[in-house]
Amino acid sequence: MTRSLQFRLSAWMSALIVAVAAVGGLIAFKTAFHEANELQDGQLRQIAALVTPRTLAVMEREALGRVADADPESKLVIQTIDQRVPLALASDLADGVQNASVAGTRWRLVVKTLDDGVRVVIGQKTAGRDEIARNSALATVMPFAALALVLMAALHLIVRRMFRPLAQLSADLDRRPEHDLSAVSGGALPSEITPFVVAINRLLGRVDASVALQRRFVADAAHELRSPLTALSLQAERLNASDLPDAARERLDALRRGLARTRSLLHQLLTLARLQQRTDVDTAELRVQEVFRNVLEDLMPLAEEKHIDIGVSSDDDVLIHAPQADLTILVKNLVDNAIRYTPVGGRVDLAAGVSGANAWIRVEDSGPGIAPEERARVFDPFYRVLGSDADGSGLGLSIVGTIAARMGARIELGDAAPGGLSVTVTI
Numbered sequence: 102m103t104r105s106l107q108f109r110l111s112a113w114m115s116a117l118i119v120a121v122a123a124v125g126g127l128i129a130f131k132t133a134f135h136e137a138n139e140l141q142d143g144q145l146r147q148i149a150a151l152v153t154p155r156t157l158a159v160m161e162r163e164a165l166g167r168v169a170d171a172d173p174e175s176k177l178v179i180q181t182i183d184q185r186v187p188l189a190l191a192s193d194l195a196d197g198v199q200n201a202s203v204a205g206t207r208w209r210l211v212v213k214t215l216d217d218g219v220r221v222v223i224g225q226k227t228a229g230r231d232e233i234a235r236n237s238a239l240a241t242v243m244p245f246a247a248l249a250l251v252l253m254a255a256l257h258l259i260v261r262r263m264f265r266p267l268a269q270l271s272a273d274l275d276r277r278p279e280h281d282l283s284a285v286s287g288g289a290l291p292s293e294i295t296p297f298v299v300a301i302n303r304l305l306g307r308v309d310a311s312v313a314l315q316r317r318f319v320a321d322a323a324h325e326l327r328s329p330l331t332a333l334s335l336q337a338e339r340l341n342a343s344d345l346p347d348a349a350r351e352r353l354d355a356l357r358r359g360l361a362r363t364r365s366l367l368h369q370l371l372t373l374a375r376l377q378q379r380t381d382v383d384t385a386e387l388r389v390q391e392v393f394r395n396v397l398e399d400l401m402p403l404a405e406e407k408h409i410d411i412g413v414s415s416d417d418d419v420l421i422h423a424p425q426a427d428l429t430i431l432v433k434n435l436v437d438n439a440i441r442y443t444p445v446g447g448r449v450d451l452a453a454g455v456s457g458a459n460a461w462i463r464v465e466d467s468g469p470g471i472a473p474e475e476r477a478r479v480f481d482p483f484y485r486v487l488g489s490d491a492d493g494s495g496l497g498l499s500i501v502g503t504i505a506a507r508m509g510a511r512i513e514l515g516d517a518a519p520g521g522l523s524v525t526v527t528i
Contacts, residue, residue, distance in 0.1 A: 107264045114260075115253045122249035126242040133241040137234030141225070142198050142209070149211045149223045152179065157221060174229030182212065182220040190222060200227065266290050270298075278506050282309035326367055334360050369496040372430060387428055389419040389453040389462060396433045397451075400440060407445045411436075415452040421460050421528055423508055431504045432462065434497040435524055439466035443521070456527075463525045465517040476514040501526075 152160055157179075164179040182192055188203050196212045207227035214220050266289045274285065282305045287298035337357050345353065393413050404411040421428065432451075439449045447467040454461055471479060478484050480502035483495040501524075505512050510528045517523040 107260055111257055111260050114256050118249050118252050118256070122245050126245040129245060130238040130242050133238035134234045137237040138230065141230050141233065145198065145209065145211045145223055145225065148177065148179075149213045149221070152213065152215070152221050152223065154215050154217045154219065157181075157215065157219070172229060174226055175233065176225070176229075178222070178224040180222055182222050188222060188224055192220075194222075196220075263291070267294065278509075280503075280507070282306075282312070322370075326363075330360060330364055330367065334364070366496070369500060372500055383424060384422050385425055387421050387423060387425055389421055389460070392429055392432055393451050393453070395429060396436055399433065400436055403437070404440050404449065407440065407443070407447075409440055409443055409445075409447050409449055411440070411449040411451075413452065414450040415454055417454050419453040419455055419460050419462075423528065427504045427508065431501050431526065432464075434501050435462075435464040435526075438497045439464050439468065439522070439524075442466065442468040444468065447521075459527050461525055461527045463523060465521060465523045467517065467521040470516060470520065470522040471514060479514075480512075 160179050161181075164177055168176075178187055180186075180188060182190055182194065188208065190201065190203065190210075194201070194210070194212045196214055198209070198211050201208050201210050201224075208224045209227050209230055211223045212220060213223070270285065270287075270290065284302040284305060285298050287295055287302075290298060334357075337353065337360060340353055341357070390413065397411065397413075401411070436449065436451065443449055443466045449467075450463075450465045452463045452465075454463075479498050482499040484499075485495040502512065504510075505526060508528060510526050513525045513527070515523040515525065
């Protein structure tokens with residue numbers, strides 16, 4: 102949080118608002134407190150002006166009475182200076198407004214000498230006066246505190262709104278598929294961020310050009326290798342028709358198997374390159390059972406060669422909106438991998454269904470499976486699980502991962518019962 106520009110901006114602005122509000126509130130409090138005391142002193146002077154030789158006795162008597170609903174702390178005392186009750190004061194007090202302490206209690210007094218020479222005291226406890234002044238000052242300060250809270254809340258909302266385009270840009274970039282290297286749109290961003298976005302777009306352009314160059318190289322290399330491999334395969338077939346010794350026949354069979362693996366590798370390389378270079382694909386409503394049937398027709402000879410029990414274990418006619426070629430390649434690579442890694446006499450099951458709003462395709466086999474710690478890496482090109490002796494190039498699951506990312510699908514690897522691998526593609 103301390104490295105967040107949004108947090109630091111909000112924190113510093115909030116601190117500034119609190120500091121200004123505190124200083125302003127303190128000045129307002131002191132000013133209001135002083136003005137309230139001045140007002141009360143003025144009231145004491147006015148009352149003192151009303152005390153005359155004719156009104157003194159009445160005002161003394163009435164001041165001793167209790168006023169209903171009045172605060173006892175703010176009660177006024179009117180007496181002559183030589184009286185000892187309720188206030189025992191020194192007789193040498195000067196005329197005017199002053200403070201005095203009587204029996205440990207602070208009083209605010211006005212001393213006045215009447216025309217007949219009698220000295221009169223009008224007094225009020227300082228505590229009551231201070232409470233009235235303090236309440237008046239707090240009433241003045243409260244709007245400052247409320248305004249500071251409102252300003253901090255408004256500041257937080259404004260800062261969040263200002264940074265919302267950045268958060269939206271971050272979310273859009275995070276949701277992008279790995280093959281999308283198009284330029285970032287910075288139209289709604291602040292002008293201070295525009296140079297950063299321009300630099301990112303230039304970097305994305307350079308990365309896109311570099312990736313495209315690598316993909317073209319792989320595709321061109323695979324394409325160029327097809328012709329010499331085809332020629333070698335023809336020569337091997339012609340040689341196979343010749344009368345050869347048993348030792349030469351064994352070496353020829355090994356050569357033919359190697360050529361077949363190389364052709365399969367080139368085919369998968371070309372498939373992966375085409376998938377990575379494609380940007381726009383047309384989707385259609387496909388029946389998964391029909392896709393299963395087409396894949397099984399192509400791979401049934403491979404399964405029969407290993408005596409594998411292969412088939413579809415679900416009857417649901419699931420419909421999926423996806424590119425037909427992509428979905429067929431995805432299922433074909435999953436089934437091809439399952440057949441290759443399942444031992445002789447094993448089992449491979451295909452299934453499809455709908456869970457909630459999502460369709461899923463599952464391929465299960467009775468092979469050795471994949472350890473949980475290696476499941477994240479099997480989608481890397483040319484990665485193969487250690488200890489596996491099955492023929493393959495390590496590109497099958499990489500092609501599946503590329504297609505799934507393009508379709509927005511999710512792949513989950515799990516354990517099949519009683520043993521083997523379960524691959525579920527949720528679309």
